[in-house]
Amino acid sequence: MTYQANKYGYYGQYGGAFIPEMLHNNIETLQNKYLSIIESEAFKKEFKSLLKHYVGRPTPLYLAKRLSERYNTTIFLKREDLCHTGAHKVNNTIGQILLAKALGKTRIIAETGAGQHGVATATVCALMGIDCVVYMGAVDIERQAPNVKRMKMLGAEVRPANSGSKTLKDATNEAMRDWIANPNDTHYIIGSVVGPHPFPDMVARFQSVISEEMKWQLKEQTGKEDPDYVIACVGGGSNAAGAFYHYLDNDIVQLIAVEASGLGVDSGESAATTILGKPGVLHGSKTLFMQTEDGQVIEPYSISAGLDYPGIGPVHANLFETGRAKFLHATDEEALTAVLELSRLEGIIPALETAHALAVLKNMDFKQEEVVVVNISGRGDKDLETYIKHGLDKK
Amino acid sequence: MNRIQQLFEKRNKNILNVFCTAGYPKLNDLVPIVESLEKSGADIVEIGIPYSDPSADGPTIQYSNGVALKNGMNLKLLLEQLKDIRMTVSIPLIFMGDINPILQFGMEAFLQACQTIGIDGVIIPNLPLREYEEMYKPLFERYEQSNIFLITPQTSEERIRKIDRLTNSFIYVVSTYAITGGQLAVDAQADYFNRIKAMNLNNPTLIGFGIGDHNSFHAACQYLNGAIIGSAFIKALDGSNDVKVTTEKFVKSIIN
Numbered sequence: 001m002t003y004q005a006n007k008y009g010y011y012g013q014y015g016g017a018f019i020p021e022m023l024h025n026n027i028e029t030l031q032n033k034y035l036s037i038i039e040s041e042a043f044k045k046e047f048k049s050l051l052k053h054y055v056g057r058p059t060p061l062y063l064a065k066r067l068s069e070r071y072n073t074t075i076f077l078k079r080e081d082l083c084h085t086g087a088h089k090v091n092n093t094i095g096q097i098l099l100a101k102a103l104g105k106t107r108i109i110a111e112t113g114a115g116q117h118g119v120a121t122a123t124v125c126a127l128m129g130i131d132c133v134v135y136m137g138a139v140d141i142e143r144q145a146p147n148v149k150r151m152k153m154l155g156a157e158v159r160p161a162n163s164g165s166k167t168l169k170d171a172t173n174e175a176m177r178d179w180i181a182n183p184n185d186t187h188y189i190i191g192s193v194v195g196p197h198p199f200p201d202m203v204a205r206f207q208s209v210i211s212e213e214m215k216w217q218l219k220e221q222t223g224k225e226d227p228d229y230v231i232a233c234v235g236g237g238s239n240a241a242g243a244f245y246h247y248l249d250n251d252i253v254q255l256i257a258v259e260a261s262g263l264g265v266d267s268g269e270s271a272a273t274t275i276l277g278k279p280g281v282l283h284g285s286k287t288l289f290m291q292t293e294d295g296q297v298i299e300p301y302s303i304s305a306g307l308d309y310p311g312i313g314p315v316h317a318n319l320f321e322t323g324r325a326k327f328l329h330a331t332d333e334e335a336l337t338a339v340l341e342l343s344r345l346e347g348i349i350p351a352l353e354t355a356h357a358l359a360v361l362k363n364m365d366f367k368q369e370e371v372v373v374v375n376i377s378g379r380g381d382k383d384l385e386t387y388i389k390h391g392l393d394k395k
Numbered sequence: 396m397n398r399i400q401q402l403f404e405k406r407n408k409n410i411l412n413v414f415c416t417a418g419y420p421k422l423n424d425l426v427p428i429v430e431s432l433e434k435s436g437a438d439i440v441e442i443g444i445p446y447s448d449p450s451a452d453g454p455t456i457q458y459s460n461g462v463a464l465k466n467g468m469n470l471k472l473l474l475e476q477l478k479d480i481r482m483t484v485s486i487p488l489i490f491m492g493d494i495n496p497i498l499q500f501g502m503e504a505f506l507q508a509c510q511t512i513g514i515d516g517v518i519i520p521n522l523p524l525r526e527y528e529e530m531y532k533p534l535f536e537r538y539e540q541s542n543i544f545l546i547t548p549q550t551s552e553e554r555i556r557k558i559d560r561l562t563n564s565f566i567y568v569v570s571t572y573a574i575t576g577g578q579l580a581v582d583a584q585a586d587y588f589n590r591i592k593a594m595n596l597n598n599p600t601l602i603g604f605g606i607g608d609h610n611s612f613h614a615a616c617q618y619l620n621g622a623i624i625g626s627a628f629i630k631a632l633d634g635s636n637d638v639k640v641t642t643e644k645f646v647k648s649i650i651n
Contacts, residue, residue: 008525016523016526017523018494018521018522018523018526019450019521019523020450020451020520020521020545021520021544021545021546021547021550021569022451022545022547022549022569022572024547024549024550024554025547025549025550163454163457164447164448164457164461169448170448173448173449173450176450177450177451177452177453177574180450180451180572180573180574181572181573181574182572183549183572184572280495280498280499281493281494281495281498281521282448282495284521291495291499293499294469294470294471294496294499294500295446295470295495295496295497295498295499295500296446296447296464296469296496297447297448297495
């Protein structure tokens, strides 16, 4: 069984490219060319070089001794938080900007929720000297002011999405509409493993460097390249897709995806898609997402703006349905507790998104000799205001 | 021969297709609007199924979708509202909507309901050609619904020919690179429209996106069989006290 996309971008029943005719040419061009471009020697050379010298890869795989003691097992942290711009998002934007250049595109658009993908996109556009427009929900612009300023400093234009609920899903809609109106010169850098084929597969490939490194780093430190568990948080699911990628066909490795349950799964304020969602078509692919009986998109809730997305990527919908990955969830409260725990035990302040992955450690039944890798997808600087508001500095 | 084919057989010039969003501006306005559209001279009515996240629509149609959903419109209610529409309206009626609400309702149940009501065709902009051919074409045929496709200035000749083979009503010619609700300099797209005309397609062609008044409608009709008006009508209905009067006034302003 393969958990990768087939040539039409389907993972089992999920995926595909449900796009209006106005996007057909751009999507078809991407579908026809993305593999030959990203597998070319010239592309790989430049991509690897930028990941090493610009992003700061390989990121460390760190044996967290005190955290391991707490949970009676062996826990490694994959330090994506040490990437340039503070999260794994930049792995994808470096890849896509090189792809956009290869396609001769001269203008970049992107959507962003918390602003991390927007910052990572603005960063690579500055690096390459390409015009950049980032769509961001008007509500998120208010909530994430420092990242808005960062994007502007980097030379990007931040356009508020004033439609719908004015958050991430609406920013994605606006970016799609921009692409419809500017199909010739523009490339849309989607920030997660979502959207029409080939985006989910392409983004997963760019993020797969995470598990590629994990394998040799684990081998170096433990003598074997396969851990017993890989744990990652899932909003759209790009860091999880990267952390799982090279282990998908290796059933020995248990894959744990953690969704945000907000105020609780049954509270009506949640983003636990695999529990609350059902199959449908959102943002160009068939996947699981939260919707009304009538098929209208439901606005999710999580304290973490990066997990505040109504759906998950089709790759994850398939991993869920086949049972290849186990989906757990963590509330706002549990995530905040996990933030403080990692800060105090290991001297690492994680992002709110990442904290959801850490929050399930307490629910797991690990054995002492088992090896657990938690993907530390981002650092907590951007969330400092939230942490202070919840009194984490006073505990 | 379906109602759309009959229409074009009778007249293949100056065809006016008007779009309205079901449940907008008020929940129960759809039937009086459709009746007034026919009475005042529209040739086809395109009924929008409201959706929370429409992909190719500009602010005006997005707004009407939001209002309609807030009013309580949904696909089930929409089909219920239209159940007797063929007692009063005889012009072709088509549905336009995102695929997701239709999938949740059930594609087959939806198409069957369309046939029962007397709907003639369906535009589902984000239903891909491949999926249509492989999964849904037999259902469209069984329930005698025409699948109406969009083409754009970027659509290749080969693909246009394929679309022409796959449909039996008309082809929706998206005028330019834009979302709905913009303003179009029709003559600037003359080369594109003439290219389509020169292809001598089996199906008639209607121009949509950016057509909103007397001048742009008649300019578009110089090139192809007619045009589709959406956002301008939605704007006209905003705040209307009497949708029948507003509709008649609007259509007259386009035709005359």
